[in-house]
Amino acid sequence: MDGMSALFIFMLAAFTGYEVIARVPVILHTPLMSGSNFIHGVVLIGGMVVLGQTPSDDAVSLTIGFIAVLLGAANAAGGYVVTERMLAMFKSNKGAGGSGR
Amino acid sequence: MSTVIQFVYFLVAIAFIVGLKAMSSPATARRGVQWAGYAMLAAVLVTFYLPGMHNYGLMITAIVIGAAIAWYLGKTVKMTDMPQMVAIYNGMGGGAAAAIAAVEFLRQGAAHHASVGLLAALGAIIGAVAFSGSCVAFAKLQGLLKKTYQVPQQNNVVFFLALFTFGIGLTIGFSAQPGGLELMIFFLLALALGVLLTLPIGGADMPVVISLLNAFTGLAVGFEGYVLANPLLIVAGTVVGASGTLLTLLMAKAMNRSIRTVIFAPITGEAQETQGEVAGSLKEHSPDDAAATLRYAQKVIIVPGYGMAVAGAQHKVWEMAQLLEEAGVEVKFAIHPVAGRMPGHMNVLLAEAGVPYDKIFDLEEINAEFAQTDVALVIGANDVVNPAARTNKSSPIYGMPILNVDQAREVLVIKRGKGTGYSGIENELFYRDNCHMVYGSAQEVVARIIQRLKELEA
Numbered sequence A: 001m002d003g004m005s006a007l008f009i010f011m012l013a014a015f016t017g018y019e020v021i022a023r024v025p026v027i028l029h030t031p032l033m034s035g036s037n038f039i040h041g042v043v044l045i046g047g048m049v050v051l052g053q054t055p056s057d058d059a060v061s062l063t064i065g066f067i068a069v070l071l072g073a074a075n076a077a078g079g080y081v082v083t084e085r086m087l088a089m090f091k092s093n094k095g096a097g098g099s100g101r
Numbered sequence B: 001m002s003t004v005i006q007f008v009y010f011l012v013a014i015a016f017i018v019g020l021k022a023m024s025s026p027a028t029a030r031r032g033v034q035w036a037g038y039a040m041l042a043a044v045l046v047t048f049y050l051p052g053m054h055n056y057g058l059m060i061t062a063i064v065i066g067a068a069i070a071w072y073l074g075k076t077v078k079m080t081d082m083p084q085m086v087a088i089y090n091g092m093g094g095g096a097a098a099a100i101a102a103v104e105f106l107r108q109g110a111a112h113h114a115s116v117g118l119l120a121a122l123g124a125i126i127g128a129v130a131f132s133g134s135c136v137a138f139a140k141l142q143g144l145l146k147k148t149y150q151v152p153q154q155n156n157v158v159f160f161l162a163l164f165t166f167g168i169g170l171t172i173g174f175s176a177q178p179g180g181l182e183l184m185i186f187f188l189l190a191l192a193l194g195v196l197l198t199l200p201i202g203g204a205d206m207p208v209v210i211s212l213l214n215a216f217t218g219l220a221v222g223f224e225g226y227v228l229a230n231p232l233l234i235v236a237g238t239v240v241g242a243s244g245t246l247l248t249l250l251m252a253k254a255m256n257r258s259i260r261t262v263i264f265a266p267i268t269g270e271a272q273e274t275q276g277e278v279a280g281s282l283k284e285h286s287p288d289d290a291a292a293t294l295r296y297a298q299k300v301i302i303v304p305g306y307g308m309a310v311a312g313a314q315h316k317v318w319e320m321a322q323l324l325e326e327a328g329v330e331v332k333f334a335i336h337p338v339a340g341r342m343p344g345h346m347n348v349l350l351a352e353a354g355v356p357y358d359k360i361f362d363l364e365e366i367n368a369e370f371a372q373t374d375v376a377l378v379i380g381a382n383d384v385v386n387p388a389a390r391t392n393k394s395s396p397i398y399g400m401p402i403l404n405v406d407q408a409r410e411v412l413v414i415k416r417g418k419g420t421g422y423s424g425i426e427n428e429l430f431y432r433d434n435c436h437m438v439y440g441s442a443q444e445v446v447a448r449i450i451q452r453l454k455e456l457e458a
Helices: A003-020 A026-052 A059-088 B002-023 B029-047 B056-076 B079-106 B114-141 B154-174 B180-198 B203-227 B231-254 B259-264 B287-295 B306-311 B314-326 B345-353 B363-372 B442-457
Strands: B299-304 B330-335 B360-362 B375-379 B410-415 B435-439
Touching: A003 B002, A003 B203, A003 B231, A026 A059, A026 B002, A026 B029, A026 B056, A026 B079, A026 B203, A026 B231, A026 B345, A059 B029, A059 B056, A059 B079, B002 B029, B002 B231, B056 B079, B079 B114, B079 B180, B079 B203, B079 B306, B079 B345, B114 B154, B114 B180, B114 B203, B154 B180, B203 B231, B203 B259, B231 B259, B287 B314, B287 B375, B287 B410, B287 B435, B287 B442, B299 B314, B299 B345, B299 B363, B306 B314, B306 B345, B306 B410, B306 B442, B314 B330, B314 B345, B314 B442, B330 B345, B330 B363, B360 B363, B410 B442
Parallel strands: B299 B330, B299 B375, B330 B360, B375 B410, B410 B435
Antiparallel strands: none
16 A cells, blocks of 8 residues: 555554544543444454465464454454443333433 | 455444444443444454465364464453453463464565564564563462562663664664574563563552553554554554543543552552551441441442452342331442442442442542531441542542541441452551451441441340
């Protein structure tokens, strides 16, 4: 990828990340941290790409790639379950966050 | 095929951002994580069809093992242990990013552009720091590691180690064929850096640290996305890096700590010794006395803390609150921003027990009400109600906003024993004239109070 356009993507994504959570109430700090923890579980895709493109006779790279996929999958799956469990607590709340201004 | 896959990645990136946005509002939060979850699933599925992929057996084995273990642990862990689960899963993401960098370093004949080498090295360091740092954070929150450790000249050592590690990283990133030994030293140093950074930090500051490490992992994933020329990783990683940084600042603000003081001037054990003598004595109440005091009050504010959560007493506490309300007592819950272990953690626990939102109040909303309150009932909280934070300049928690329970006409404190709070600081509140201690596990004490309340009604 051309370095300059990547720099633009970095810049726009950083502002997006900042804006998206700028007005989060305190009660959602922990669930939101957990949610963003789940989203960087997308590193699993990177691990799959790396492992999938490693020559089948390169044992060292295969091992490290395997670990990358293993850890990435744990990050994604664990992050999802934990976030979902935390947010399930908010289902009884029909009136959108009475306490968290 | 490749265009279709890239387009799916594009949609996934949108779903992540929209999902994150939805997660920052209570009404839509659950939907948000579900959208992001479907998006993640779609991304994984299309990745199998990328051109030039093989080793499917290994890949699927790794996914199944990693996901199954994490899923099981995530499902079964107690609600109170959630923060350390976030920490450990975050560490795994950082470890994965570092591992990706390692494979890229080893890749033979890869025509490395200078910026690729630079970002691979940066991502590797940040990812490794997030991994080992999160492991330390996990150990601290899980209670496996109870003390803080510091090397002499801590800040200088960390600074030069970081510089040195980055230097090695650069030589690796720019060399066509780095040696295995060089790589090993590089990663060991980066891992040591993460441990050194987190070991001196006290338990009370852990939430801020985990949030910071979360942002680190996001950044590392973004950098490795550039190395792999994968825009989805760049966007998702950078969004998490930026939002994680903002979230860290918000959390630190809620605790009245700056990031700089958390990382570079941790609360240490020595701080306790400089404190003055505490005047007064501890006065004990039995649960029966406490029940009567509560029953004949007009207005009660309950301040739950980590002790209540550990004892799993939130359901009992809510039952007690309902009994008091039936008897005509006004009951409110006051939540300190860092009650539990993390901002928002206590709200989740009370919501689990069925306490309605209109009974739960933030520190700013309720602090003025303590002066008109008959009884403030503190259950397993300590540092967040310590008046030293307001008055004692030498106290390590000086300046942290606290709940002003000492202004209530009477204060009842349910506590396991005479020990200090998570920060290890003596609490002068307990020695005040209007304060009575009720010793015992929150679960048992509250159960006894409930029983007594029922007898009083009969």
